[in-house]
Amino acid sequence: MVVVRCQLSVAGCEKYNSKGRRTKDQIMFNFKVIAESTTSRARAGIIHTDHGTVETPVFMPVGTQGSVKSLTPEELSDVGAQIILSNTYHLYLRPGCDVISRFCGLHRFMNWERPILTDSGGFQVFSLAKFAKVSDEGVEFQSHIDGSRHLLTPEKAIDIQTCLNADIIMCLDECIRYPAEREETQDALEITTQWAKRCKHAWQRDANGHNALFGIVQGGMFKDLREMSADALVTIDFSGYAIGGLSVGEPVEVMLDIAQFTLPKLPDLKPKYVMGVGTPQDLIELVAQGADMFDCVLPTRNARNGQMFTSNGTMNICNSRFKQDTNPVEPGCSCYTCRNYSRAYLRHLYMAKELLVYRLHTIHNIHFFTSFMKQIRSAIVTDSFDAFKKDFNAKQKHDFVK
DSSP states (O other), rough: BBBOOOOOOOOGGBBOOOTTBBOOOOOOEEEEEEEEOOSSEEEEEEEEHHHHEEEEEEOOBOOOSOOOOOOOOOHHHHTTTTOEEEEEHHHHTTOOOHGGGGTHHHHHHTTTTEEEEEEEEHHHHHHHEEEEEEOSSSEEEEEETOOEEEEEHHHHHHHHHHHOOSSSSEEOOOOOOOOOOOOHHHHHHHHHHHHHHHHHHHHHTTOOOOOOOEEEEOTTTTTHHHHHHHHHHHHOOSSSEEEOSSSSSHHHHHHHHHHHHHHGOOOOOSOOOEBBBBOOHHHHHHHHHHHOEEESSSSHHHHHHEEEETTTTEETSSGGGGTTTOSSSSOOSSSSSHHHOOOHHHHHHHHOOOHHHHHHHHHHHHHHHHHHHHHHHHHHHOOOOOHHHHHHHTTTTTTSOO
């Protein structure tokens, strides 16, 4: 069983940025709210990191293995991505810390100069790995790649993310299935809380002075357990707080209800992150409840399945009505795809299973999500969020673009 410790071992790495150029003084992580809606809990803020600022509310494209599927980092910048999410579990197993540490972390390895958030790998251990066994020490699992055995402890989760040199790192938490009985949920919550304390200790031990550690609220669909988890994490004190264990199969109404209950329990002076969510409708509802950060595979996964997001609803490009359609995906959209290609051409590529279509669809979808969050932020700053939300939801009642 593999238990070796991962370290950022290249001497002098702290002196260089992702391009290998010597940096100025490192920037301490901090968050500031700059505007609040007078009709909801929505707020606009700024997160400062060592790799740049992030304006919130923000959607983070998912680059699981150091790549947002089908896009180059340069294309991500072009579509407005401010920060991306990468996965500790996958990058630990392949290519491994021994490779990434030679590049002083993930930024330089993947040629991305903007901020990166890494999750702890807990969700993937429970969803992908075989024969995962949880104990107070950590979680022992079998790699889905080669069957090798590994032990992921809270300390090791911090070590790996330190090796990745991410700007925001996450505590290890126990992720449970849905639905789950109360006893199972409470047991997982207690382990998650103990692991959070150990993560905080390990982070302080290896503190590099510029990244941030977020705690993850668990508790399933039980409000009293959610409150218990939030209270415990606030006591431990983290740089920010995430709500995990949502969008795992529960009805949307339940997800929104739990998030609405939990978000006010977290400190308003810290960023609040709802993990794994979601649709544009979900995002705007959660922003109204005070959420600042989101991630989801939806725009990239749906792009590969031929579905695009627009301000008037979703479009399934395989629909025969688009066979001779000369319009772009969304008239007026400034993304590369809409500036250059028609619905008819995209449908042709998709029906022919040409690889180019996955890239073009993904460019549009990520552009839509990042632009949508910018519009939300602008509406908050001008205190017109409620009107913007009503108008957006009215347009989104369509299942496809006519």
